[in-house]
Amino acid sequence: MSALGHYLEDEGLSTVSISLLREHAETMHPPRTLWVPFPFGRPLGAANDPAFQMRVLRAALDLFHRPSGPVLEDFPEDAPAQAVDDMDGQFCPVSFPKPPAPEDRTGFREAILSEIDQLAPWYDVSCERRGRTMVGLGGLAIPDAARFLDAWLADETRESPVTDMSKVDALRWCGADLKAFYFEAVTARPGRMDAKQISDWFWLGTSAGAMLRALRKVLLADAESGIRDVGNFMLVAEEYCHD
Amino acid sequence: MVRLVDVDPLLHDFLRDYDCPKLESQPWTPPPALKDMRVAIISTAGLKLKTDRPFASDSCDYRVIPADKANDVVQDHVSAGHDRIGFMDDVNIVFPLQRLKELAEAGEIGSVADFHYSFMGAVDARKMEPAARQLAGIMKEEAVNAVILTPV
Numbered sequence A: 001m002s003a004l005g006h007y008l009e010d011e012g013l014s015t016v017s018i019s020l021l022r023e024h025a026e027t028m029h030p031p032r033t034l035w036v037p038f039p040f041g042r043p044l045g046a047a048n049d050p051a052f053q054m055r056v057l058r059a060a061l062d063l064f065h066r067p068s069g070p071v072l073e074d075f076p077e078d079a080p081a082q083a084v085d086d087m088d089g090q091f092c093p094v095s096f097p098k099p100p101a102p103e104d105r106t107g108f109r110e111a112i113l114s115e116i117d118q119l120a121p122w123y124d125v126s127c128e129r130r131g132r133t134m135v136g137l138g139g140l141a142i143p144d145a146a147r148f149l150d151a152w153l154a155d156e157t158r159e160s161p162v163t164d165m166s167k168v169d170a171l172r173w174c175g176a177d178l179k180a181f182y183f184e185a186v187t188a189r190p191g192r193m194d195a196k197q198i199s200d201w202f203w204l205g206t207s208a209g210a211m212l213r214a215l216r217k218v219l220l221a222d223a224e225s226g227i228r229d230v231g232n233f234m235l236v237a238e239e240y241c242h243d
Numbered sequence B: 001m002v003r004l005v006d007v008d009p010l011l012h013d014f015l016r017d018y019d020c021p022k023l024e025s026q027p028w029t030p031p032p033a034l035k036d037m038r039v040a041i042i043s044t045a046g047l048k049l050k051t052d053r054p055f056a057s058d059s060c061d062y063r064v065i066p067a068d069k070a071n072d073v074v075q076d077h078v079s080a081g082h083d084r085i086g087f088m089d090d091v092n093i094v095f096p097l098q099r100l101k102e103l104a105e106a107g108e109i110g111s112v113a114d115f116h117y118s119f120m121g122a123v124d125a126r127k128m129e130p131a132a133r134q135l136a137g138i139m140k141e142e143a144v145n146a147v148i149l150t151p152v
Helices: A002-010 A022-028 A050-065 A109-130 A142-153 A167-188 A195-205 A207-220 A225-234 B009-017 B067-072 B085-089 B097-105 B125-141
Strands: A014-019 A032-035 A071-074 B038-043 B047-049 B062-066 B073-075 B115-119 B146-150
Touching: A002 A014, A002 A022, A002 A032, A002 B125, A002 B146, A014 A022, A014 A050, A022 A032, A022 A071, A032 A050, A050 A071, A050 B097, A050 B146, A109 A142, A109 A167, A109 A207, A142 A167, A142 A207, A167 A195, A167 A207, A167 A225, A167 B085, A195 A207, A195 B085, A207 A225, B038 B097, B047 B062, B062 B067, B067 B073, B067 B097, B115 B125
Parallel strands: A014 A032, A014 B146, A032 A071, B038 B115, B038 B146
Antiparallel strands: B047 B073, B062 B115
């Protein structure tokens, strides 16, 4: 982000960068930077909170008033705690049978397909309510994406299931689609969930989460660096990698 | 969050060791007044329309997001370091186009560009330079004179 600001400014465009990592902005000193104390993935701080997002945006635009630079200023507010769904009622987790241990490499498939079946109606509700979905990067139906990932874990395949898609991309995008499907479906159900509850539920309470954690270990041992990168950086949220 | 000291150890070393470009010059373009600004957003979240070709993980090109297509945007950048739960619920948490339109409607900025852009994140920023400089020319053709850069 910081380097982009530098290049664009050099071409005669005025820029302001929002930064989530202050140290990088300090190193690259782009022309105008607003550092925001929010988690990665949330540069505007809070979903469905237009007032908060507007404060962030106005703080960024305000840097255009500085007479010279580089400018690096801190946004003064933390992001508000949030539930994903603001409907009344308590969080009611979707309970599935206890998933296999992440050390296992078999036994996930039928459990995951059953979970997908149970979540499918709520995924449809999510699509209807949100008018959009994050699912679709891998180009496979969700049961097929799950079968591919599970087959990789079980050492049944080492090939991409999608024509013209590399193995690396198939792994990361099928993984992303599977997670998005579960997250969108569970948050379409009545009840309130914050991001931590959703993550705990998926990574610790579903067979899909357990399968991805097991698959990560297999990918980390792969001979191809690109596949190890998927295991290292793309498949499992970092706080659930420590087992 | 987010200072390096707060980052999970698995991601910490990657971010600490990230080879930030050494940018020797310090360009500075005086901005127009806010009311005269035509503003575009450039994201590094790997945003694209569903119908666009996907980003490769080391891709240094960009995708175009027409201003009337914000709801069709998906995020190619997946990482162990961030979830997409916020983006799932609200595109504006990553790509604040609706907020920008509201600022224009309120007269706080001049106008919102017809086209916005996204690169992939976590790539070698030096390799973005040719595409970024080309993009600057394209944006100026559309009379854009200010850019908001948003990370993920």
